[in-house]
Amino acid sequence: MARNRKATFGPELPVPEQDRAVADLLEAVRHRLGMDVVWLARAEGDLMVVEALDGDGESFGVSVGARMHHAATAYPRVISGELPALVRDVRGHDAVRRLPAVKALRSGAYVSATVFERDGAFYGVLTAVAHDPCPDLQERDVRFLRLAAEMIADSVSDLPRMWERRRAYWDRINAVIDAGGPDMVYQPIADLRPGGRVVGVEALARFPPYAELAGAGPGERPAGFASPAQAGGDRTGSGGSCGSGNGTQTETERWFACAAAVGLGVELEFAAVRAALAELGRLPPGVFLSVNVSPNSVRPGLVDLIGEVEPSRLLLEITEHNQLEAESEALRVIGEVRARGVRIGADDVGSGYAGLAQFLVLRPDLVKMDRFLTHGIDSDPARQVIARALIQVADEIGATMLAEGIETPEELATVRAARVRLGQGNYIAPPDRLSSAPKPGRRGPRQAARWPESDASPPNSSDNGP
Template sequence: MPSERSWTFGPILDVPAPDRTIADLLEAVRLRLRMDAAWLARAEDDLLVIEALDGDGESFGVIPGATLRGAASYFALVLAGECPDIIRDVHAQMPAETLPAGGELRAGAYAAVPVFERDGSFYGVLAALSHTPRPDLQARDGRFLRLVAEVVTDSVSDLHRVWERRTAFWDRVSEVIDSGGPTMVFQPIVDLGDDGRIVGVEALARFPSDVTETAGTDEPDVRADAAVREGPRTDGDAPAGVSAAARAATMTVRDCSTGRQELGEVDVSEPEQWFAGAAAVGLGTELELAAVRAALANLPFLPPDVFMSVNVSPGTVGSELVELLQDVEPSRLLLEITEHTRIKEDSEVFRTLAELRARGVRIGADDVGSGYAGLSRFLALRPDLVKMDHYLTHGIDADPARRAVANALIQVADEIGASVLAEGIETEAELTTLRATRVQLGQGNHIARPAALPLNPRRAPRDP
């Protein structure tokens, strides 16, 4: 269903060259003037639209893409030269209402100069802010700001093209959300014990194939794309010791499609780029929630003893997610926390996870073993499921060091009562080694590729 969305246009993954130049210049301004934040804003009617920002903009209540109202009178002052470049003490030198959203910015000191395009037309404002008054700022700091503004002129003309690409991507993400997307496929999670039965599935989002050009990046998500790019595997190709149910799940997505979950010829198209790009244009949380909603709609297609794992970043863990999960049987859900950011134990994210866990929702930690961030997140979450990073899984059969790390993770997981899931299993040798290492659960293309539901092990042929 369409909804009101805010416009936020931060950099998307492969940052265009004009953006990199502007980002470097804004950092130089902030450091040289010793301010808390610096930004470039585009003038649009009575608005200033923050196009690029460096520093702690959130403490002033602004982020890339935010708009500041009441700017028309301020533009007139800037263009007429009646507004000084350097305002050492906002409250003492000029009324707060003179500045765009001045009363809301909570700025103690303010520095700003106009920015023009190559043809001499007014583009916007280059500004820097401090929370506290800055009596030490000098006139030459204003001249430095004007020097930077002249350099920025060489880049802002190219920003129109960047802006158009970002608005197009914003529209594309909105279309996916409003149409009930993204499309979801599900990769089986199997018990690596003797029966090899499916115990769960991970919900994975799939998107239309035009994101790369729209989002302005040429970097493919090889890992995500490989999940369905390969051809179908026959039962004879299935790994030994994996149930017929899991083998049945290896059919292609197109063969597995149902009326509810019609995927057809849609490509995988770099899901991680879609989510990262959506976050950059202010739709990250909404897209993640849409993916969770689409995944949960398929829960009835799973047997009651098979759980569903859904992925969310810490920024999505909040009241909207709690409301979305309100009517879901908690024992059937695993909430997998992605993104390599530290979660503080006194944060709202941590409190929300504690609330969900108290209801019976299990929590999983993604990519444990991939570095310090993964380990710190593991220690903070105390997860019910530990997902062993694919970097550890790949080649574990031939690398004693990987096996040693896996054994250590298993020991720690045992101590906290968690299960270990090895992702990215691609070969029979890896599968055999993981079994010998006592990893309880496994997931990967060698076992079963992602596919649409239903993947009902009770309907699948049994092993002879």
Template sequence: MARAEPASGPSSGGIEPDTTVTELLGILRRHLGMDLAYLARADGDDLIIQVISGAGGRFGLAPGVRVRPDPRLYQSLLAGTLPKVITDTRHNRHMIDVPVVKKLNIGCYAATVVTDRDGEVFGVLGCISRDPRPDLRERDSRFLALVASYLSDAVVDLHRIWEAHSQVWRSISRMIDAGGPAIVYQPVVDLATGRIAAVEALSRFPCEPREPQRGPRGWYSDATTVGLSAELELAAIRRALRALPQLPAVVDLGVNASPATITAGLLDVLRDDETCQRLIVEITEHEYFCDDAEVLRGVRELRARGVRIAADDIGTGYAGLEQLLELHPDIVKLDYLVTHGMDTDPARRATAAALVMISEEFGGRVIAEGIESPAERQTALDVRIPYGQGYLLGAPAPSVSLACAAGTPTGPDPADRRGEPRVRPGWGGGGGRAGPPAGRRARTRRR
């Protein structure tokens, strides 16, 4: 903003505050700890204040007031290059020389563009305060964007929907601040020897009072709705990594990450080389992402650090098959829908065998998920699937020690008996790495 002038005539655009909008502005102002929240409509180069919540008089703002924004800030805001939240204007390059910031003594500034149902710019949703707010975080800018998205859609039940999503936001934010969801660990077992090659870290969530139980998929889906999915996944990964020192040296740790999480901070979490060498990142995404250059750069960097990449739910759709062919994952996880009943269903068995053959071509190891009967385990071996996961082999356990008790994680490596170079029993090769395909090495050892 640069100056505020009372507007006059029919172009002023002053409106009686809509109660739902006023309530949302109040929620936003209190959440960010600001003095004033406002919704302004764009009118040429000006903004016309429509609704406010808070101390408007302190800044000379009220409904109907026309404001001429600073051109640099306004264009940056429209282009999306201005940070949504500037916690301390006095030490920020975008704000330090803006006259109105000094005149009104604005210490913290937050704003984002509001669009209408057709995607056209309606105006600006903003918050200001006299004091800096260094405690504000990146996800607070997402909260601002979340409010803006609701203001864009004039649906009759806006308030009801907002209340539901606001509750989701609070629940997930509390969980993130507390260190993330609880973690359980399920073993991945060498089907021929019973040796544990890895444990997969799985999130577990509490049942909220007066809310239907929605399970991990429901929690992550809700987190996506309110823009916190990456932060929730990163919190779960950080918590899971605490168990790594308790694992036997020959057992790897698997964690789940969406493509958005890979590009939103996973590389910063995985700075320790030793951790990377023992980590499997299972990409949990059912949509095709192999044309996303940023995600692919992230995957390459993970591999460069020694992380193994696993593809999830393979065998259930074209997107998974495309990712298998394009990504060449180190580990291919055969979905439960294929594994379950493949001992009696020739089509499932043929699908599993075909995916094993494809994976072997680029050195990928296959894990059959959801093995629940001895017949399914034997069928997996018959089609040359080396590894399995499921309740027959070990249920999720609250600690890695209990998860490892399901198998023999520290037994001798068959390579040691032949004088061959010792490799970690879980995995090797794959993903375009040098050396013969891992699947071929595994078959030689079993003979």
């Protein structure tokens, strides 16, 4: 039986985020008919692709995106009347029982109705299935299902366009990964104490323009996507919403968000980490490499990915750490890589209560003060008070403080005066490729961002003082 399922249901395909109205309707249909599962499937050649589902699809081996081979050729026989639209007991219908899809599903009963687009074109089917025979099913249940199919018509008329857009995202993101991408740039992290050497770099991913991913202008929000659970910044890996958002989302954020929306978020984050690690050997001795991953990507595969590098030169920066749970697999993996000598950083601390609460669970070695606090800190006493409080917390847990987003000499002077140990931002040095060392800028403080002349240990203590 398992062999039949493998032949009938191919690898899952990415499908559009199911319409909320469709989801609610499928739930109502399933309860009304008393069936185990209801799904909407779209015809594509010799396949039926499951677009939306409600109920225990797992017990039938069906999930959203599942491909049913040969099922598309069986439904015209239902439309013509050769096969019944309602079967109370599959065992009593030889023609139905021999269908490959029915055999793979091991269904005991089903009700089916065809779905047409607004222009009358055949779209697919709405099917309700039960494991056991359902002798109480009536012909009026077929009419009820057909009524539901008519109600779905408005929603499914937009699904083909959404499907094509989503598949284009899938193909373009895969092409970046297969080509060894994304491209990486590196922003120096400077010691803010006298001497000001570069002690580390943060790896940042760069992609082609967003329009090349979306097939639309950067101001257009792609259809068919809901915001994924993760959200983050312009780093090694990040999230956000797949679209233009509120206008502040970067090109990199859009690529990572859309990768998450089509199920390639972890793969793209791993690809970015892999590309960054490949450059570690080009860094001077004593300069550490910071790579960013979201909690969703902190899984056993990450341990294997970083297993070949010198752990003392690697900082694993956890974005969206507010999503970490005390007993999660992510924290277990973080404990494993930390035991190997990799240091752990908490990104964007101070951007919200959840971030402050959860970073205590993470117990980071490096605390990155959110750029929201750094921006304008020289003229805002409230920001200065919060910064001093964060430094005290970092001292108490033995962590090093880093201020990101330093854009002016006044911000640099203020975070120095607050005893912040490390700094990062365009005023110190902008992101660049590793083809050359950071060059001193025209403004004095940027001259502090220079490579060390000899081996220097990366910061691993709570020495936040001047």
